[in-house]
Amino acid sequence: MSKQLLVTEAAHAASDFGAANDVVDEAAAAAFGVNRTDLRIIGLVAAAGALTAGRLATEANLSPAATTTAIQRLTRAGHLTRRTDADDRRRAVVELTPGAAELLEEIYAPIERAGRAILEDYAPEQLALVIEVLRKGERMQRAEAARIRAR
Numbered sequence: 001m002s003k004q005l006l007v008t009e010a011a012h013a014a015s016d017f018g019a020a021n022d023v024v025d026e027a028a029a030a031a032f033g034v035n036r037t038d039l040r041i042i043g044l045v046a047a048a049g050a051l052t053a054g055r056l057a058t059e060a061n062l063s064p065a066a067t068t069t070a071i072q073r074l075t076r077a078g079h080l081t082r083r084t085d086a087d088d089r090r091r092a093v094v095e096l097t098p099g100a101a102e103l104l105e106e107i108y109a110p111i112e113r114a115g116r117a118i119l120e121d122y123a124p125e126q127l128a129l130v131i132e133v134l135r136k137g138e139r140m141q142r143a144e145a146a147r148i149r150a151r
Helices: 003-032 036-048 053-060 064-076 098-119 124-149
Strands: 080-084 092-096
Touching (some): 036 053, 064 080, 092 098
């Protein structure tokens, strides 16, 4: 196969992978009973352990008002807790509830295990290339998102 055909096939594979990720996230959002933005917030809070509302707004690329609304919605749904920051009483800190953490684990842990099993089949040099491609792709996607937002 020519290089051009391989580049095209790789681009299609990356697109298909992204679409499959979207399908998983749609299913996960439905399992949580939330929209995709709320699922992203759940993921950000899970990754950080705890976030201030302001930091969450920055990480989620949402306005403070939209973030507050989402936090209220997720708190009512039983997915987040909100408390006043002990160091700065003007700030709110959000964390996952144990139930949300458990559901996140139930949904995503099998996917992580399956992904790791796939990666175990590759040699270290191949994994280094996969990492390089994915990191470059991530930077490109983030730059493109910034370009689109700046329109």
